[in-house]
Amino acid sequence: MxxxxxxxxxxxxxxxxxxxxxxxxxxxxxxxxxxxxxxxxxxxxxxxxxxxxxxxxxxxxxxxxxxxxxxxxxxxxxxxxxxxxxxxxxxxxxxxxxxxxxxxxxxxxxxxxxxxxxxxFKGKNIIEIGNLKLDVEERTLLINNEPLMLNRKEFDILTYMLVNKNRLVNKTSLAEHVWGDHMDQADDYEFIYSQIKNLRKKLKDNQAGVEVQAVYGIGYKLVQL
Known part of the structure; x- marks a missing residue:
């Protein structure tokens, strides 16, 4: 946020x-x-x-x-x-x-x-999609009721993608949301790419019911499997 x-x-x-x-x-x-x-x-x-x-x-x-x-x-x-x-x-x-x-x-x-x-979040602290339950305030993530540890940026990216489920999120919007106007930290989007790569792997390895899909040259989209 x-x-x-x-x-x-x-x-x-x-x-x-x-x-x-x-x-x-x-x-x-x-x-x-x-x-x-x-x-x-x-x-x-x-x-x-x-x-x-x-x-x-x-x-x-x-x-x-x-x-x-x-x-x-x-x-x-x-x-x-x-x-x-x-x-x-x-x-x-x-x-x-x-x-x-x-x-x-x-x-x-x-x-x-x-x-x-x-x-x-329509008055709720928790976002639930498929087997995934994310608590916005407590900053916790459960997959099949098992906790999955994410670093701060991974959590912020996932929250933003969940709120924008099924929408194409371009790289600039995502970067501005997670890094604000401190874009030099992202090192020309390479850091964003590495954070999303790690997040996608964690979701896949833990059988999450969602996937962050890359849209070449534009950005990303979160879809329910």
Whole structure:
């Protein structure tokens, strides 16, 4: 799961980033209106934490931009402005939740997980396809009720592929979801290839009822066997 934090208070941004990374989320950050706009145009996110008052612009305008781009990123507004008008405007523009500063980090984390469950997994923590059962929150995978250990990237890839079952996922979308804007780590997609190769072998060796199929030159598709 990939999250974008748009927040200009450096200390708060860092606390939120660290707390979400402990929960195994992939986290990116933006501290100005312009840098945030560049990211939401260039990438897709599972959840955006959005401050309203930003250097260079208003966070509600970013919400409008998401709407103009027809993007379905989940948005939680985090703002010191406890104005009913701001809340209503934000929710009317498509925000999923509104949290007023100051707040407890544990509450923010719980709301992020709730939004992700509600939208991405239809309110459930567990994805079941065939003999495979993946627990998104606990980050565990069972095949025929037997645990299969995956590394972090393998798990993130499999989760993304399960959510997009039977859809062709191109390499760029997959890379952006798993590595965010740190694409240099993927070493020109070779690292992605090696992670998927290992994942496919583990699934096959453990008689998984799904397979990640390669579509030459384009990307991958997860199908049920």
């Amino acid at each position: 990939k999250i974008l934090i748009i927040e200009d208070e450096t200390d708060l941004l860092e606390v939120i980033r660290q707390s979400l990374e402990i929960e195994n989320f992939l986290v990116e950050c933006a501290s100005t209106y312009d840098s945030a706009l560049d990211k939401i145009i260039s990438f897709d996110y599972d959840c955006i934490l959005l401050d309203i008052m930003l250097p260079g612009g208003n966070g509600l305008d970013l919400l409008q931009e998401l709407k103009n781009l027809d993007k379905s990123d989940n948005v939680i507004i985090i703002s010191a402005k406890d104005s009913l008008d701001d809340k209503l405007k934000g929710l009317n523009l498509g925000a999923d939740d509104y949290l007023t500063k100051p707040f407890h980090i544990a509450e923010l984390t719980a709301r992020v997980k709730s939004v992700l469950r509600r939208k991405s």
